[in-house]
Amino acid sequence: MVDLSIQVFGVDFQNPVLLASGTCGYGEEYADIIPVDELGGIVTKAVTPEPRAGNPPTRVSETPGGMINAIGLANVGLARFRREKLPWLRDNLSKARVLVNVAGWSVNDFVKVVAGLDDADGFLGYEVNVSCPNVEGGTMFGTDELSLAQLVRALRAITERPLVVKLTPNVADIGVFADICEENGADGLSTINTFPGMVIDIEARRPVIGNVTGGISGPAIRPMGVFATWKVASRVKLPVIGIGGICNARDAMEYMLAGASLVQIGTAMFVDPYTAPETIKGLHDICERQGVAQLSELVGALEA
Numbered sequence: 001m002v003d004l005s006i007q008v009f010g011v012d013f014q015n016p017v018l019l020a021s022g023t024c025g026y027g028e029e030y031a032d033i034i035p036v037d038e039l040g041g042i043v044t045k046a047v048t049p050e051p052r053a054g055n056p057p058t059r060v061s062e063t064p065g066g067m068i069n070a071i072g073l074a075n076v077g078l079a080r081f082r083r084e085k086l087p088w089l090r091d092n093l094s095k096a097r098v099l100v101n102v103a104g105w106s107v108n109d110f111v112k113v114v115a116g117l118d119d120a121d122g123f124l125g126y127e128v129n130v131s132c133p134n135v136e137g138g139t140m141f142g143t144d145e146l147s148l149a150q151l152v153r154a155l156r157a158i159t160e161r162p163l164v165v166k167l168t169p170n171v172a173d174i175g176v177f178a179d180i181c182e183e184n185g186a187d188g189l190s191t192i193n194t195f196p197g198m199v200i201d202i203e204a205r206r207p208v209i210g211n212v213t214g215g216i217s218g219p220a221i222r223p224m225g226v227f228a229t230w231k232v233a234s235r236v237k238l239p240v241i242g243i244g245g246i247c248n249a250r251d252a253m254e255y256m257l258a259g260a261s262l263v264q265i266g267t268a269m270f271v272d273p274y275t276a277p278e279t280i281k282g283l284h285d286i287c288e289r290q291g292v293a294q295l296s297e298l299v300g301a302l303e304a
């Protein structure tokens, strides 16, 4: 028997496999396709204080080994999320853990969302998105040390729930930003959000993406995600959630060896929605083959 469970943020995750923000809606969207409650958890689409229509089309396009997206944080907004989406999560997920992805353009935006949700049921904690490359100012907090410190401190002051900061890889040294989150009271870090990118239609001589630029995700970014995870996990004591290009259990295992306690799967779910359940089964099989009784023992077990 292999035990896939892992204790993170003071609670048990039944396994380390979560769905990444923006790729699984609010969980409900996958309910008829996969057993969502068997996952380690899900991270909701970003929630902003007000509803957002998002960017003009085209919003997504395939790229080598992945995709580019510029959704533009389209979401139902705080009030509707609380009224219509959280109850489904509360009533339907008893084992899978839920993190609410929070976005904004000022400290006050983030504070509004966290303060507006904190006394509600149906979720464990927050993933603070300071790393969206697809809206003006979306990476402002994730690339400016003082702003990030101020934001994390402000959120720490108003919630006791797990506060996970999702970092951008688009900085010279991601370790510096990890330090700032740790020093200011974050409980965990997610690495990584998408890389800024661009695709051009040479016949039209126009950008393929309506927003002109977008974020690159999928297998193409996996080695960079593993690197960022390793760098951050070696630097801080906080638990790290590994993200970027995970398509199967081997990929998830790379992140865990690099130091991730949990992982998230995004783009691969668009290719095959069974990717997450199969990754969970695959982690079990790898552990069995390697004679590992407790998957959590492999977190950071890389010998470098």
Ligand SMILES: Cc1cc2nc3c(=O)[nH]c(=O)nc-3n(C[C@H](O)[C@H](O)[C@H](O)COP(=O)(O)O)c2cc1C
Pocket: 020, 021, 022, 023, 045, 046, 067, 069, 071, 073, 101, 129, 132, 166, 192, 193, 194, 216, 217, 218, 219, 221, 243, 244, 245, 246, 264, 265, 266, 267, 268
């Ligand atoms: C269509 C799409 C929408 C996304 N929306 C969000 C979002 O709202 N908030 C966020 O933090 N990350 C968002 N992301 C980034 C993913 O959560 C993830 O960090 C990134 O895609 C890398 O993982 P992957 O290669 O497994 O997709 C989005 C990604 C995609 C492809």
